[in-house]
Amino acid sequence: QLVLKIQEIFDSKRGKKRVKLLGPAGREAPPMKGETSGNESDMENQPKSRHRCLLQVQSASKRNPHYQTLEKDLIELQEQQLFELFVVVSLHKKASDMTYTPQIIQQFPSKPEHPFRQSKDTEERLKVIPKFCFPDPKDWFPASDLKSETFSFxxxxxxxxxxxxYCKKLLPEGKGKRLPEVYCIVSRLGCFNLFSKILDEVEKRREMSPALVHPFMRSVMEAPFPAPGRTITVRSFLPGAGNEVMELCRPLDSRLEHVDFECLFKCLSVSHTIRVFASLLLERRVIFVADNLSTLSKCGHAAVATLYPFTWQHTYIPVLPTSMIDIACSPTPFLIGILSCSLPQLQDLPIEEVLIVDLCADKFLQEVSDEDEILPHKLQAALVQILEERSEIMLHEQSDTQGDMPLNSLVSEAFVQFFVEIVGHYSLHMNVTEKGEWVFQREVFRKSHASRNVRHFLHFFMETQMFAGFIQDRELRKNVVKGLFEVRALEYLESIPETEPTGMNKILRSLAPNLGFFPVGSKMKFLQKK
Structure with missing residues (x-):
């Protein structure tokens, strides 16, 4: 019911302009009345501000051959250990210094006897971990009471x-005023809830004795890497309680394991959220500003999650240490978060063409000023309506299903449908060469959309590294993952009304579920099985 409601809203806003199916000979179906054929005249009569979009996209850094995708990451991790490193970081001040410096006071596994065995890249990342645990060391003072805070970087x-x-900041055991500590687990796996549970257990053991932490973390590290939807058990000894068994479970849908859309919508209006989303789609520079670490990390992860099935390919630092604020001057795309106390330093930097978002005041401190013109207007209107009416939609869905409808599911489905409307027909334009390699037909794909606004948006979006990584992953076809997007894309293609006299859509529907491929003209084209 939820999916049907979202599709209904998109249908009402979009109208009849949909993808043009190819005819039996590989030709495009005739354009709908009132539409151009989709040639370069699409770029005419567009606001000048829109032409800046492409220039900014093209001026970004050269394409990175190591594209990151969620599916690829998960497959590569299957043989990995659960985490790389666990550290406890505290603040120290030398007699000659006026400010505190974060330092690692406990580490597991212990430092290797031969550090040269580690790669230079790994060593550099290890050096900066304390800075990310305490991005604001100069603002801390001894305290007798402190509410624990969970955040990530x-x-x-x-x-x-x-x-x-994955970090947890809290006061160590003791009496009187004392400085906080941060427990930090470093992993290649994006799964916030799983590691939050481990951090709770670490806190319980460290309160008894720091010596109990190493045996426990060793048990966790030796546990098998859990596949999505699977549960692993960790056995450890706890004084006074004997042998304890802890179960760690990964959700079946790994995309939203560390995402909290509720925090994002508490901080930003729907209008501002959509403008941030549009800026990220064109791989611009975006800076979040907030008073606390938890808000920064939650909103950063939520913003990146809206991009699914695409993956942010550039610099992503949910919480940027004050000492590294010069990164904001980088000419390449980034999404970074800074604490409000660092805002004066940020405003002194020579930064241009950046979107600075105040999460606490729900306003833009700096913008390019064309953020509301980036997305196709009708599809943007549908997305706005769904997000504005999210409470009513969820309430209606709960009454129908007699259960809770999580906000994450609704928001995820809304953004997935947006991408389905724009690129859900990509599989119709994957051709097989004589060598058996998959090749994406870029221009035919772009021109096949009946909406001039969508074709115009694709003209820019198809130049991003996000889009390049998405297509490369499917051209290589090393992993055919039946994710939510692929399922919704197939449903979308099946819903396109038959306009060809040969009944081409009937052929597509009859072949696709069984074979995973379908013929168009003399070519064999790929369509993900439902």
């Missing part, structure tokens, strides 16, 4: 690989 290597840092 992301470290990106030279090869594009990412390490996730």
């Amino acid at each position: 992301v470290l990106t290597g030279e090869d594009g690989s990412r390490w996730f840092g």
Whole structure:
């Protein structure tokens, strides 16, 4: 019912302009009345501000051959251990210094006897972990009471690989005023809830004795890597309680394991959320500003999650340490978050063409000013309506299903449908060469959409690294993942009304579920099985 409601809203806003199916001879179906054939005249009569979009996309860094995709990451991780490193970080001040410096006071596994065995990239990431645990060390003072805070950060290597840092900041056991500590687990796996549970267990053991932490983390590290939907058990000894068994489970849908859309919508209006989304789609520079670490990390992860089935390929730092704020001057695309206390330093930097978002005040401190003109207007209107009416839609869905309808599911389905409307027909334009290689027909794909606004948007979007990574993953076809997007895309193609006298759609529907391929003209084209 939820999916049907979302599709209904998109149908009402979109109208009759949909994808043009190819005829039996591989020709495009005739354009709908009132539409151009989709040639370069699409670019005429467009606002000048829109032409800046392509220039900004093309001026970004050269395409990275190591494209990151969620599916590829998950497959590569299947033989990995659950985490790379666990550290406890505290603040220290030398007699000659006026400010505190974060330092690692406990580490597991312990530092290797031969550090040269680690890659230079790994060493560099290890050096900066304390800074990310305490991005604001100068603002801390001893306190007798402190509410614990959970947050996360992301470290990106030279090869594009990412390490996730899961942190818990709290006061150590003791009396009187004392400085906080941060427990941090560094993993290649993006799964916030799973590691939050481990951090709770670490906190319980460290309160008894720091010596109990190493045996417990060793048990966790030796546990098998859990596949999505699977549960693993970790056995450890706890004084006074004997042997304990802890179960760790990964959700079946890994996309939303560390995402909290509720926090994003508490901070930003729907209108501002859509403008941030549009800026990220064109791989611009975006900076979030907030008072606390938890808000920054939650909103950063939520913003990136709206891009599914595409993956952000550039610099992504949910919480940027004050000492590294010069990164904001980078000419390449980024999504970074900074604490409000660092805002004066940020405003002194010579940064242009950037969207600065104040999450606490729900306003833009700096913008390019064309953010509301990037997306196709009708599809943007549908997305806005769904997000504005999310409470009513969820309430109606709960009354029909007699159960809770999580906000994450509704928001995810809304953004997936947006992408289905724009690129859901990509599989119709995957050709097989004589060598058996898959090749994407770029221009035919773009021109096959009946909406001039969508074709205009694709003209820009298809130049991004996000789109290049999406297509490369499907051209290589090393992994055919039946994710939510592929399922919705197939449903979309099946719903296109038959306009060809040969009944081409009947052929597509009869062949696709059984073979995973379908013929168009003399070519064999791929369509993901439902």
